[in-house]
Amino acid sequence: MTMTKRWIVTLSDERPAAETCRQLRAAGLADLELMNAIGIATGTADEAAAARMRALPGVADIAPDMPVDITPPGEDGPF
Amino acid sequence: MEDAGDADAMFFPELGVAVVTADAAESRSLGTQEEESSDSPVQAVEPDLFMFAEGLSDDYLRGFRKAVETLAAEGGQAAYEPEHEIDPQVLGATWGLTACKVPPSTRTGAGIRVAVLDTGFALGHPDFVGRSIFGATFVGQPVQDLNGHGTHCTGTACGPKAPPGFTPRYGIGHNSQIFIGKVLTNAGGGTSASVLAGMNWAIANRCAVISMSLGAQGVPPQLYYTQAGQRALNAGCLIVAAAGNNYPGFTNAPANSPTIMSIASVDQNLAPSAFSCQGKVELAAPGRDVFSSWFMPPRYRTISGTSMATPHAAGCAALWAQTSPALRGPALWHKLLATARPLSYPPTRVGRGLVQAPL
Numbered sequence: 039m040t041m042t043k044r045w046i047v048t049l050s051d052e053r054p055a056a057e058t059c060r061q062l063r064a065a066g067l068a069d070l071e072l073m074n075a076i077g078i079a080t081g082t083a084d085e086a087a088a089a090r091m092r093a094l095p096g097v098a099d100i101a102p103d104m105p106v107d108i109t110p111p112g113e114d115g116p117f
Numbered sequence: 118m119e120d121a122g123d124a125d126a127m128f129f130p131e132l133g134v135a136v137v138t139a140d141a142a143e144s145r146s147l148g149t150q151e152e153e154s155s156d157s158p159v160q161a162v163e164p165d166l167f168m169f170a171e172g173l174s175d176d177y178l179r180g181f182r183k184a185v186e187t188l189a190a191e192g193g194q195a196a197y198e199p200e201h202e203i204d205p206q207v208l209g210a211t212w213g214l215t216a217c218k219v220p221p222s223t224r225t226g227a228g229i230r231v232a233v234l235d236t237g238f239a240l241g242h243p244d245f246v247g248r249s250i251f252g253a254t255f256v257g258q259p260v261q262d263l264n265g266h267g268t269h270c271t272g273t274a275c276g277p278k279a280p281p282g283f284t285p286r287y288g289i290g291h292n293s294q295i296f297i298g299k300v301l302t303n304a305g306g307g308t309s310a311s312v313l314a315g316m317n318w319a320i321a322n323r324c325a326v327i328s329m330s331l332g333a334q335g336v337p338p339q340l341y342y343t344q345a346g347q348r349a350l351n352a353g354c355l356i357v358a359a360a361g362n363n364y365p366g367f368t369n370a371p372a373n374s375p376t377i378m379s380i381a382s383v384d385q386n387l388a389p390s391a392f393s394c395q396g397k398v399e400l401a402a403p404g405r406d407v408f409s410s411w412f413m414p415p416r417y418r419t420i421s422g423t424s425m426a427t428p429h430a431a432g433c434a435a436l437w438a439q440t441s442p443a444l445r446g447p448a449l450w451h452k453l454l455a456t457a458r459p460l461s462y463p464p465t466r467v468g469r470g471l472v473q474a475p476l
Contacts, residue, residue: 044310048341073317075352076345080310099340106312106333108236108266108305108424117266117330117362117422 040084042068044103047079050096055079058096065091210286212385213273213403213429219289222474224436226290231275231435232319232327233428234312235267237299239412242268244280244288245295251322254299255314256307263303265411269418270330271295272410274428274435284417287409289432289474296324301331309333309341312371316345320354325438325445328431329358329377330424332369334394339370346376353445355438355453357430359423361394368396378450381467382426389466393423399450400457401467402429430472440475 047062049055059072059079066087072079080103083091092100108117210220237260238250252260262268275295276288298315301307312331319327327349349356357378361369372379379397382390382404390405404426411418430453437452438444444452457470 044308046309046313046341048344071314073313075317075320076313076341076348078313078317078341078345080313098344101339101341103308103310104333104336106301106307106309106331108301108331108422117269117420117424 040086042082042084044080044082045088045091046101046103047081047091047097048099048101049077049079050098051077053096055096058094061094061096062091065094067091211403211408213407213425214286214289216383216385216387216403217289217429217433217472217474219433219436219474220286222436222476224439224475225278226275226293226432226435226439229290229293229326229435229438230296230322230324231290231293231431232296232298232315232322232324233267233271233274233431234298234300234315234319234327234329235262235270235331236264236301236303236305237262237267238271238295238297239265239268239410242410242413242416244272244277244284244410244416248275248295250295250297252297252299253315253318255311255318256299256302258299258302260297260299262299262412264301264305265418266305266330266424267297267299267301268412269407269409269420270328270424270428271297272428273407273425274326274328274432276410285408287417289429290435293432293435296322307331309339313341313345316349316356320345320349320352323352324354325449326431326434327354327356328428329356329371330422330427332359332361332372334361334363334366334369336370338374342371343374343376346371346374350376350446350450355434355446355449357427357434359427360396360398362392362422362424364392364394366394368394368398373397378430378453379468380423380427380430380472382421382423383460383467383471387460387471389462390421390423392421393426393466395463395465398465398468400430400453400469400472401460402426402433402472404429433472433474436474 066083067081070081239262275290275293278291300311300315358372360379360381371377378399381398381401382393383401384405405421407425408419454469459470460467
């Protein structure tokens with residue numbers, strides 16, 4: 039079974055975001071959410087689909103989502 | 118429910134009610150099927166109500182406030198005590214606000230929207246009565262802060278000028294408009310996607326200052342954070358973020374992005390805090406032993422970290438933004454750097470120096 043994960047797609051200004059998002063969906067990006075104010079989209083896909091999306095016009099970068107927190111793991115503080 | 122004491126579960130014994138997250142409920146084998154068992158101690162399992170980007174009404178808070186008042190009146194605060202007793206003789210303002218020259222400032226943050234992207238906020242906190250608070254969640258949990266971290270950061274950036282009783286002033290932009298973006302769960306975790314969603318929301322709401330006391334260590338600058346920071350600056354929004362607490366490690370993401378202002382921590386002697394990361398640092402701010410608001414009880418706590426330094430910079434930025442509508446985005450960034458108090462330490466630890474409020 040192919041593993042999917044969440045990706046963060048940084049959109050470039052070379053074409054309209056809505057158009058790039060249509061292509062991303064067609065390339066296999068599911069649950070797509072476009073954040074217009076920052077020119078970024080998120081969605082889920084497998085590694086192979088993500089690699090194909092990287093070459094799409096209007097895509098500046100595609101990176102896996104990653105954890106963020108308020109303190110180093112395993113410590114109680116500082117915050 | 119005796120073990121319901123973690124960040125994802127809150128037990129109100131006087132009310133016979135527990136609030137748990139879906140994950141916590143699952144780990145305790147709680148579900149709606151519990152209601153069907155006649156010998157089950159669980160009478161009902163009901164979903165909490167979500168609240169999105171709307172003004173938060175008093176009706177929603179009435180029950181919560183009553184529960185809090187009941188617990189406080191019956192000595193519930195004994196379970197949590199601030200690490201430091203407050204000496205009535207030295208009341209006035211916290212050391213951090215004094216170091217940033219906040220008390221003599223005539224500015225209040227009026228008309229400035231400040232977004233705090235964190236674990237949410239303790240809605241109903243008595244120090245914030247009458248303040249307009251707009252909230253949105255990006256992690257599938259209500260905005261209500263069951264962690265405390267977000268409430269602490271909000272207190273420093275936007276807390277009251279004159280808190281009641283023997284409490285020193287701990288808040289900077291006391292007339293600012295508060296925007297709470299819950300991008301971290303009550304356990305204190307999230308992902309870049311939830312943080313970006315909060316940034317997008319804050320920029321769309323034209324928040325002149327966006328405070329992010331969060332990060333990921335050991336990763337290079339991420340293009341998506343850099344682009345989000347640039348779009349924010351273009352829209353007249355300044356993002357400040359915590360440098361990180363893993364010294365001698367280097368500045369965490371997103372503070373390591375060139376378009377996001379990185380805030381380091383200093384102690385009361387204005388020396389870099391031992392934990393404060395090195396590398397890309399724009400400014401330093403008070404981050405050791407910072408007194409601010411917390412959920413009820415205990416109402417206040419004193420804690421340390423670059424997380425605590427960051428809202429000092431955000432609050433001062435809000436005061437500067439109030440001085441001129443031209444001070445937005447890059448202009449506000451440069452003003453904060455130009456007015457910082459130089460410190461005798463490497464720029465990799467304290468940047469241009471200690472953030473200062475306007476007169």
